[in-house]
Amino acid sequence: MRVPLAADVVKAAAEQHGVCVRPFTMEVGDPETGELRYVAVPCGSTVESVCRPCAQKAKALRVTQCREGWHRTDEPDLTAESPTGDHAALVTLRADLFTAYQQTVVAGDLEEAEDLREQITQTDQELRQLGMRGRLPSPDTPGKCAVKRSTKRRQDAPELPRRKVAKTTVGREYAGRYRPSMFVTLTLDSYGRVLEDGTPVRPDTYDYRRAARDAVHFASLVDRWWQNLRRVVGWDVQYFGTVEPQKRAAPHLHAAVRGSISHEVLRLVTAATYHQVWWPAHDERVYLDGEPLPEWDSRVRSFVDPVTRAPLTSWEDAVAAVDEPAHVARFGVQVHSKGILGDTEEAGRHIGYLTKYLTKSTGEVIEAGSDRQAAHHERLHAELQVTPCSASCAVWLLYGVNPKGVNAKTVPGRCKGRAHRRSSLGLPGRRVLVSRKWSGKTLTDHRADRKAFVAQMLAAVGIVKPVTDTSRLIWRTVDPSDQHAPPRDHLLMHAIAQRITWRAEYDRALLAAAGPPGRDVSATTDTADAVDAA
Numbered sequence: 359m360r361v362p363l364a365a366d367v368v369k370a371a372a373e374q375h376g377v378c379v380r381p382f383t384m385e386v387g388d389p390e391t392g393e394l395r396y397v398a399v400p401c402g403s404t405v406e407s408v409c410r411p412c413a414q415k416a417k418a419l420r421v422t423q424c425r426e427g428w429h430r431t432d433e434p435d436l437t438a439e440s441p442t443g444d445h446a447a448l449v450t451l452r453a454d455l456f457t458a459y460q461q462t463v464v465a466g467d468l469e470e471a472e473d474l475r476e477q478i479t480q481t482d483q484e485l486r487q488l489g490m491r492g493r494l495p496s497p498d499t500p501g502k503c504a505v506k507r508s509t510k511r512r513q514d515a516p517e518l519p520r521r522k523v524a525k526t527t528v529g530r531e532y533a534g535r536y537r538p539s540m541f542v543t544l545t546l547d548s549y550g551r552v553l554e555d556g557t558p559v560r561p562d563t564y565d566y567r568r569a570a571r572d573a574v575h576f577a578s579l580v581d582r583w584w585q586n587l588r589r590v591v592g593w594d595v596q597y598f599g600t601v602e603p604q605k606r607a608a609p610h611l612h613a614a615v616r617g618s619i620s621h622e623v624l625r626l627v628t629a630a631t632y633h634q635v636w637w638p639a640h641d642e643r644v645y646l647d648g649e650p651l652p653e654w655d656s657r658v659r660s661f662v663d664p665v666t667r668a669p670l671t672s673w674e675d676a677v678a679a680v681d682e683p684a685h686v687a688r689f690g691v692q693v694h695s696k697g698i699l700g701d702t703e704e705a706g707r708h709i710g711y712l713t714k715y716l717t718k719s720t721g722e723v724i725e726a727g728s729d730r731q732a733a734h735h736e737r738l739h740a741e742l743q744v745t746p747c748s749a750s751c752a753v754w755l756l757y758g759v760n761p762k763g764v765n766a767k768t769v770p771g772r773c774k775g776r777a778h779r780r781s782s783l784g785l786p787g788r789r790v791l792v793s794r795k796w797s798g799k800t801l802t803d804h805r806a807d808r809k810a811f812v813a814q815m816l817a818a819v820g821i822v823k824p825v826t827d828t829s830r831l832i833w834r835t836v837d838p839s840d841q842h843a844p845p846r847d848h849l850l851m852h853a854i855a856q857r858i859t860w861r862a863e864y865d866r867a868l869l870a871a872a873g874p875p876g877r878d879v880s881a882t883t884d885t886a887d888a889v890d891a892a
Contacts, residue, residue: 368847375861376411377853383836383843390830396842398849404789406717413717419804420716420790424598424709426804427797428614429539429700433527434798444488452481452494459497505678507636512686516630521592527795529617536699540615541708542624543694544583546572546608555727556605557734569608570741571635571685573784574777576601576609579633579687580791587627591619599791600712603724607738607783612712614698616796621695628693634683638676640746641684644758651770652755661760661770673749673762716789721781735783742784747777815867 362370369379378400387394406413459474478497485494511517531537550564558564572579580599588595599613645651650664660669698705715723726732746753749762755770777784799807813823836843 365847368850371854372850373410375854375857376414377850377857378412379409379850381846381849381853383846383849385834385836385840385843387832387834388830389832396836396844396849398846398853404716405719405722407719407722410717417713417716419801420713421709422804422808423792423797423799423801424614424712426799427596427598427792428616428698428705428709429537430616430797431528431537434795436795436798439489442488445485445490448481448485448488449494452478452485455481456495456497505636505680507634512632512634515632516626518586518590518627518630520589523588524593527594527596527616532618538618538697538699540617540619540624541696541698542613542615543610543692544580544613544628545604545610545690545692546576547688547690549606549608552606554605555731556607557730558606561734561737564737566737566741567745568685569738570745570784572687573609573742574745574747575633575635575685575687577786577788577791579631579689580611582633583627583631583689584793586631587619587624590623590627593617594795595619596793596796597791598712598793598796600716601786601789601791602715603720603783603785605724607724607735609785611791613791614708614712618697619695621693624695625693628689629691631689633687635685635687636677636680637684637746637749638671638680638754638757638759639684640754640757643744643756645756645770652758654766654768656766659765661755661764661768670755670758670760672760673754673764676759719781720783720785720789724783735780738783739780742778744771745777745784747773747775751775753778812864815871816863819867819870821863821867 372379378398380401380403381398382401384397384399385394386397400412401409402416403409403412404416455474455478459471459478462471462474475497482494529537529539546569549558549566549569551559553559580601584595584597596616597613599611601609601611604610652661652670653664654660655662655667655669658669660672662669698708724735726735744753744756746757746761750764751761752768752773753771754761755764755768761768776782776786797804816823
């Protein structure tokens with residue numbers, strides 16, 4: 359029984375050769391030739407415990423993205439391409455469908471209106487495939503306008519100088535050759551004294567409610583910090599940040615910042631940054647555990663009180679009645695900042711520190727090592743269970759408020775949002791936060807650069823890979839009942855054999871590029887390792 363299973367042997371071989379160990383099968387059809395084949399598509403997981411090869415590839419891309427943007431000396435070219443004739447034709451078609459939809463709704467023909475709505479959705483998808491950013495107007499008329507709040511700063515927050523933000527993203531150069539950048543760490547405020555293992559000294563006085571709400575709104579607080587920083591320094595600051603949990607299970611931010619900013623300015627911006635949550639008050643629950651919960655009434659299309667049958671307060675009415683923010687999130691007083699020069703060992707070390715935990719899930723990073731830590735995590739998780747995470751969170755029903763977009767499938771108090779999971783403890787879903795003008799490229803662009811580099815190396819030794827047009831192919835997810843689909847182990851072994859062939863071809867290219875014996879091939883070897891990780 360201690361002999362390894364065949365599936366485990368195949369998985370080990372796949373990990374050894376950098377092949378995804380849990381691909382999903384796709385059916386690919388060519389309408390011109392009629393060919394139909396099955397393809398193993400990598401899962402794309404970023405967690406090493408789920409799929410190590412995919413997680414390592416994702417981390418390698420993030421390392422490349424961080425390195426290329428941190429000490430950039432020229433402005434990224436993000437000039438938008440001009441719309442094509444196909445774009446104009448599809449938008450014209452959408453305009454006609456939009457007008458027909460509105461006329462059909464006024465006439466009361468709901469069946470025809472639903473058909474037109476599907477055509478509008480299909481047209482939007484075609485526009486996305488052609489390449490289009492932004493959103494087109496919804497065919498439905500907007501509901502109630504959002505309540506506008508005052509932008510006047512709070513009196514308990516320090517004032518910030520404000521400058522016009524220039525379009526430049528490159529930092530200042532010193533002495534004609536030095537262009538330093540920054541490494542910044544931001545931490546949330548204290549909720550009570552903690553021990554070295556992150557557990558509170560006095561759990562009964564530890565502010566778990568504020569800790570839970572700060573964790574839920576941490577991403578919004580970070581966005582406000584960058585906005586304030588740009589207004590103070592007067593240029594478009596770019597960043598590459600990662601969100602990691604501390605021992606006390608509170609999130610904190612590590613960020614590589616392009617350009618040099620004084621430590622005093624960073625501390626001033628941190629002290630003056632806050633995020634106001636203009637939500638209905640949710641300090642005391644209306645429906646407690648063990649009591650009857652609100653019920654869905656299909657006649658009024660709303661949740662109603664189980665006793666009085668009165669509809670609960672709608673989300674729009676509840677927000678309109680708010681006079682003061684339900685919560686104000688702030689950073690703590692601890693701000694770490696350090697200047698870093700490009701192309702140095704210190705810069706490489708900090709890039710490794712930024713991407714150190716990207717292949718681990720949040721639960722693996724903050725795994726409880728003692729009963730005291732486990733009890734601390736359970737108390738925080740219990741508070742997160744009754745803390746709304748968004749306007750559409752089902753937890754709002756426990757406070758007598760119908761969440762935004764509520765329907766019959768909503769279960770009172772049960773939200774599938776990441777903030778309520780025991781494994782994440784309220785940390786944001788996005789572990790990596792990257793500004794738009796960081797490297798001037800998306801992850802897809804960086805992945806294409808790696809493929810182009812490998813193709814160039816192979817072409818140098820006479821190995822030319824044919825470029826096939828895949829735009830005409832039709833991809834379809836394979837149904838589990840499809841009897842013709844090959845087993846996963848067959849797809850894995852085929853991918854392993856294919857990877858060995860590719861690696862052998864690339865090794866030939868490396869040997870040809872290295873030249874005669876005695877030449878220093880360390881740089882070539884490093885590049886090979888990076889490409890193999892891709």
